[in-house]
Structures are given as structure tokens and as C-alpha cells.
Amino acid sequence: MTRSLLEMQRTRTPVEIPSILENLSVVTFLKEKELPCDPKVRSLFSHSTSLHLLQAQKGEEKALIPLRIGVLFSGGPAPGGHNVIAGLFDALQQSTPEGALFGFFRGPEGLLQEKYCPISAQSVDAIRNTGGFTLLGSSRTKIETHAQMQLAMNTCNKLRLDGLVVIGGDDSNTNAAMLGKFFLDKNCPTCIVGVPKTIDGDLTHAHLPLSFGFDTACRVYAEMIGNLCMDAASTCTYTHFVKLMGRSASHIALECALTTHPNYTLIAEEIALKKQTLRNIVNDIADLVMQRSALHKNYGVILIPEGLIEFIPEISLLIKEINGLLGQGEPTSSFEIIAKLSSSSRKCLESLPESVQKQLFLRRDPHGNVQVSLIETEKLLAELVSQELDRRKEQGTFSGTFHYRTHFFGYEGRSSFPSLFDSTYCYALGMGAYTLIKENLTNHLVAIDSLALPIYEWSVQALPLLSLLHMEEREGQQKAVIRKTLVDCSKKAFLHFARDRDSWRLEDDYQSPGPMQFPEYFDPFFFLPQSYLNEHVRNF
């Protein structure tokens, strides 16, 4: 791969670090407080595992010993991953030149199959501040079974690793927690350290304000949404229905709404809370189109979170029923399934456009479930709104025009150039991960806090993975997994949005943030995601 001009510039740009990471030989961790934990989760783990939040502090200078560390990417890419490796590498180099960093290819797969490479200064210099996980690749392979954990341990033992850094989301860090427990049980000396990665923004905690990649992905989508807003206001012709990646949670839709001010944004968690039906949503949007049309605005921009469909009560029930019927042995014909549905689910299915009915029946994942993410919710809503407006036209209550275009923004935001925030944040996470291993801390996630302060004042913490776990039903069994953080409609990040959104419906307060810039000096206020500023900085 050859590097573009901007990549070459970015690879040469140094990254600012928190002052606590300036001299690694004095970093020590102090117990901050004990965190709460579900007793069922607690009972799964040996009681030797601490539940204390640990804070990095400057202590006495200690001689640093050469460490051997392994690192891997797990799951979908998120911008900034390369800088975690750069931070880790630089910390290792700064402490003792005899240390070694090994990268596992294609995530956990490389760990299981002993596919890795030593990471050199040259390879790190080529990836600083660049997007993607191209240095090592990634995969969704999981380390779950006893045999897999044994293989992973064998690799760590063979390489004599002092630490293994897992860069991953909620599922990957759940796996990391289990692997860490296995290592402790087997007296394997390799520390497991998690790094919070996910563009979806759903891996957070009271002491983990943000996962990396969220800021950048939102900026990439917001650039495109801002452009669509400008296009809508220029041609005055189209209503753009924009679906945004983000799995179940609507954090991305919320953040993009805060930065671009579209006319309407669906927040799935709010819809579930208010028990809104698909009919309610369609009518709401049709009302909006009519109100705008009365102002001669036959255009608009509407944001839709990818996970929406699971949060609409009647569709969520329908999907559950179909999955249940599909799961019962042999593949069943769609007629048979229809016959076995409850009458309310049959009615719900009937109300959906044919193309969506097909998607519900045809596309199943390896476990036989409907693949919710492949359902084109943006087209579903646009078509239903169009039908509703046709009905109103016939009734004589609507006389405007309604042309729509649909979009889905997702993959283009996962491997983008990391934003200034994610570049800085990830580099600090990488260095922070080193300090955890140096202090022999295992089963912790490295967390950076106080992000609204100047970078040199950011704090580095070790957050016990245990404190993130809760019990949840997965494939019919109760399992300890990391809880996905959904949008909380009682929190300030949402409340700011809820206060402002009404004025965006009719007035076109569109904002076009434009392409991400990498200036030497920047406005710290625009350095962080807007939902973070709402939650932690702004008064309400």
C-alpha cells in the first residue's frame, strides 16, 4: 500500500500526551475506590480479582525492566487503532530498548494459530495517525471454549509475554475478561489489558466516558450529512432518509444530530421508552413533511439509527417469533411461518413493504436468526411515509410534493483517518496499556478520563473488567457479558438534543461541519464529541 500525501503528513505529526505519561518510570497505580459488581458475576470470578478503580499517579522512580507484549485488534475497525499500537510501542521503547512488541494477525485468530510478527520502529512510523487496522488486520473470531483458551495461553507462554493487549468492543472485552480469568486460574503470568474500541459508542461506564473511534466515525458521517443538508436546502427537492451504523444503540445518530441539526432524528431508545409503533413513527414523519410543505419546504433530512427496527415493539415481537420458528429444526417455508405467527405479528408483517417481508424471511445469520442489520430500515420508512402521504393526497389533506432518497453511512466511517481527538486519545490509551502491564495489572481496561481538561491533565486509570460485566441471556443461557450502554433519555447528552430538536423541524438550522481538519492549533471546544460536551461540560 502506498501512502497518500495526507497520510504522509499525518504519520510525521507528533501527538501530545498527558503529563502522567511523560516519565513512565514514576507511574504507579493507587486504589481510588471499590466499584459495584453484580454478585452473580462476582461469584464466577476468583475472589482475588480486585474491583478497585486504580488511578495512575506519579510515584517514586523505579528501574524499568524489558517487557514482552502482544497486541491484537478484535472485531470491526475503528479509527485510531494504529495509534494504540504506536503508543504502546513508543512506551516500550522509551522504557527499555530490549522490550519487544508482537502483533497478532487477524485478531484472536492469530493468537490461536500463532500467526504474529515482531513490530518494528519502521512499521510503526508508517502507521502513526492513519486509519484502518491494516497493520495486523482484524477478525470476529472469538476465544470462548476451554480448548481455545488453552491455545491462546500456549502462544503467550511460548512468546513469554508479560502482557496481551486486546483492542476491542464489548464482546471482545468480555472474551478478554474470561481469558484473563483462565490465565489467573492457570497461573499464566501474561497480564490481559483491554482497550475500549468501538465506533458505536456503546462501551462506556461511569469511569470510561468514551470508546475510541466514536468521535471520528461521527465526524465522517456528519460531514456527509452536512453535505446532504446543504444539498436539500439548495435543490429544495428531496427528503433524505439517512441510516447510520451503530448496532443497537443510537449514540451515533444522536451525536450526528447534535453536529448537523437535521429536521428529524429517530432515537431508538426513546421510541422503545414511549412504546411508539411503526405507524406512530410513519405518521410523525408524514406530519413533518406536511408542515414543511406548508412552508414551501418540500425537502428535508431525517436520521435513522441502524438498530431502530429492534426497538419498535411490534416489529421486535415479529422478529422474535420468526427467529423462534426458524430455530425449530428444518428450514420452514415462509407460508408455514406466516401460518404459525400470532395474529398481531401477522398483521404487522402484512403492513410492511414486500421487499422488507423478504428480508425478514430470506436473510439469516449462521445461528438462523434474521439479520436485522441488513434490513433496509431507511427504505422501509421512506416507502411507508410515501404511501401515507399518497393516502393523505387522496383524502385531500396533502397537496405538496414528496421525493425521497435513501442513504446508509457505515463502513466509510470505520477506517477513516482518526480525528485529532482519536489520534491523541488512542496514543494515550496505548501508552496507558503499557503502564498497566508494567505494574502487573491484569483483567483491566485502560481508561482515560477528564477529557474536557487540557490534554496534559488527562488522567489514566485501570478499570477492572469485572465491573463492566453483568448477567444476560445469550442463546438461551445466562452469561456474564459486558453491558452495552444505550442512549439514556434522562441524561444530559440526550436532554440537550431533546430541547433543541423542535427548532430544527421547520427552521432549517442545518450545520455543515465539513471535512475533518488537522490544524496545528484548534478550538478545544470542537475537539470532543458534542454528546460528551453536553454530558460532562455544558450546563443544562
Added chain:
Amino acid sequence: MTRSLLEMQRTRTPVEIPSILENLSVVTFLKEKELPCDPKVRSLFSHSTSLHLLQAQKGEEKALIPLRIGVLFSGGPAPGGHNVIAGLFDALQQSTPEGALFGFFRGPEGLLQEKYCPISAQSVDAIRNTGGFTLLGSSRTKIETHAQMQLAMNTCNKLRLDGLVVIGGDDSNTNAAMLGKFFLDKNCPTCIVGVPKTIDGDLTHAHLPLSFGFDTACRVYAEMIGNLCMDAASTCTYTHFVKLMGRSASHIALECALTTHPNYTLIAEEIALKKQTLRNIVNDIADLVMQRSALHKNYGVILIPEGLIEFIPEISLLIKEINGLLGQGEPTSSFEIIAKLSSSSRKCLESLPESVQKQLFLRRDPHGNVQVSLIETEKLLAELVSQELDRRKEQGTFSGTFHYRTHFFGYEGRSSFPSLFDSTYCYALGMGAYTLIKENLTNHLVAIDSLALPIYEWSVQALPLLSLLHMEEREGQQKAVIRKTLVDCSKKAFLHFARDRDSWRLEDDYQSPGPMQFPEYFDPFFFLPQSYLNEHVRNF
């Protein structure tokens, strides 16, 4: 609309101008050479219309008189349009403060309905270097009939306009040429000046190397394509099929290929030239997937120009037949149409996925034609390739995996922040348009040439609209229209690509250009589109 931080920064950034535009009172136009013209076109116009290419030169200082100028946007938005207005406004202000600029709302519609506003310094200062046509809006209204031309003339007379600047693409400038002729015939003193706008890059001429907006739109799409390339190389899981806007011509796909190096790029003009069938294309892509899979690369990126489907011989014939049958009076059922198709077209139709068959029958434009742009070519190709690979799997010749994702990039590139090039180019076009009106030149397009030289050496020209026209069948009649420039497979812009593309198939030479930057100093080599550099600067 409130402005984003970057918009506020950009509105305050001054734009460099060609030295010829530094002192407007000395600008004069000299005849360069007579341009060729279709005699049939020539005979439609009064012989007083000149066919000389005119070159702006520094002459004797002349006192400038206050001018009254009207301006409108016509057709789809293109980044930089606001700077045309800024350039025009500043030129008018610099010459005499008594001049006046009027903006017509929603394009030609505003001219016909006398909907306009005087453009103030304040409103211009708020739109400098910003995207969209939001200052005035735009529309696809055409001025074609005698009655419409009369209305347009009435408005110009009422406002006592010395000039009317039409910012538009090929169709809009065709209309401008006809309106200019009408004004000449009726002794209306308003000069008509066209400004070459289109992201599609299909409005060019020997003396008009580029239309504005093309550079920016390609950079926006290339940012996203580069991100998808990095994503493909990170997860090693998906083949991305990316359709790109651009109407019939494949200029955008070519330019994006040159900047991102995807594994495969379809150039519609080449496919027509080589008379490749849909089967050929599908087999070619399936071969590529197999070759890459043999190297353990079960991923890739493929670019598809929006106009492709019209250039595939058998589909182009099928569409023609369907349009013919649909045009014959009453709406016909799809069964009736199928019965009346030629046997080869019926066979072609049968080979297409059901969803595309439906799109061919269901969606018609106001003239009853199939709406080619709404056919999801990216899904068509992906599905056919998937079917072909399934066949090969059954035959035992393919054992890899093939997962695809489809994308369409279009609307998000039309109203983006203009690139440094388009900002500079458009500002010069706006100032240039003023100089044409000042010199009483009508029925000309303002053209800037020598773009590979430093900005201060750029040349300003007046290109007779007549020289761009040729005779073409439109709705069954021979009409004088501006010829769309397609990709010429014998020219260097294409030949460079053709030379390099083979090495991109298997080797992953992906380039991620990243988000557009607006630095104070920049590399002039990256200032211009790559296809321009290939054609006019690089040796082959």
C-alpha cells in the same frame, strides 16, 4: 442557517486570483482564433454571432461604468457555485460602487417569475468558500418556449440588466445559448454569459479543460472510497461495490480510480467500445474475485459509474425497446411488454435479477422513459457476480468466500465545501464573467485555462457558446445542444489509468486520500484533479 466552525474559517479566507484580473479597468478581449462549428448549428444562429475564441489581455486603462448584473444557478448543485457569485460581486464592487447584482431565486424559475433579491456585501461575506447553492437555490426549470423567453426578457428589461450570468451544465448552457440568440434577435441589451458547472465533468472543450465542482465531488467520493479500501484491507471480509454519480460519462469513476487505486473500475465508454456484454463484465469480476481469493484476499473494492447500464449493448437495446413500447399510448402491462420484446431482449431481461426487472418496468420519468439512474447497478452486478460464484462453487472451481456490500455516492458530493481548486477556480470564473459583460460580450461561456500554471498565470477566455453546440436527436427531433464529453479511451487521462490498473487488481495498492484539507500552503501537484494532470501535464 448557522455556520459551522470550519465554514466560519473558510468564509474569512481570501482567494488568490489570476494577475489578469487584478486591475479590471485594463482588461480587454482579443480574438485568438476562429473555432469550428457544425454548419447546421451555424445556420440556426444569426451570422453576427462570432465564433472567435477571445483571450483576456491587459490593454489601455478605461473608465468603468456601473453595471447591473443578474445571476442564477441552474440544475444540480456543484461545489464552488457560491464563489462564482462572490467573484462577480467583488469585481462589480471594485469597478464602481454603483453597480448592482441581482440573484434570481430557484434558478430560471426566479427569472420567469421575477423572484429575485439584490445581493449585498453581507450576504456575500457569509457564503465565501462555502458549499451548496443555498444563497439562491436552484431548479431544473428550463427556458425553452417563446413565451418563456419573452418572460425572461421582460425581467431583464425591467431590471435594466447589462448582463445575465447563467451558472449551469450542458443543458442549462444550451438554454442560455438559445436565450442569448432570442435576446440578440429582439435587440435586448442584456449579455448572456455562461459559467461551466457540473460535478460530472462532461462539459469540456479544447478550450475548456474543466467544469467546476468536478474536483471537489471527486475528492469527497475519493475520501469515502479510500476509507472503504482501508476497511476492506482491515477486515479482509467484504467486496465493496461502489456506484458513483456522473450521469452518462465515467469521468468521476476514472478520477476516483486514479486517486484511490481500487481493484477494479468499470469505465462505461470502454465497455461500449469493446462491445462487452453484461455476462462478460460479470465473468471478469468473478475471475478477479477468484484470483484474489487464491491469494487469500477475499475482499476488494470495485467502482461502477452511474451511467454504466446504458453502455452495455444488450441492456441499452432492452431499455430502448421498453421505452418504445411504453411510449405507445396507454400504460401497458409488463406481460404485454414482455410479449412484444425481441427475443434477444427478452432473454436479456430474463437474465436480470427480479428486483432490476421491476425497476425497468415500474419507474418511469415524466416522459414515460425508464429512469436509468434509479436502477441499482451496484446491486445488480453484486448479485450476478454472487450467482456466478455460486455456480463455480458447485462446479468445484471456486472455494473462497464472497461477501459483498453495496454503496452509492452521489448527493453527498454535490454541496460539499469546495476544494481549494474549486474555490479559486470559481472565484476567477465569477470575476471573469464580469469582464465579459463589461466588454459587452454575449453568448459566451467564461473559461479559465492554463490551470497547471501558478494561479496568477491562469488565462481568462470567452468561448462562444455556439462552438459547443452540435445537432442531436432529442425526443424525436434534431436539436442544437451542447455535446456531452464522454471519457475518450484514446486520451492520456484514460491511458495512464489503463496502464496502471492491472497492478491494482491483486496487489492492493489502495490509496486513502483522506478528508479535504484547507492549508495555507499546499502542494500544487495535488491541487488539480489527477485526470487533468494526466491529460495536460504528465508525460506518457
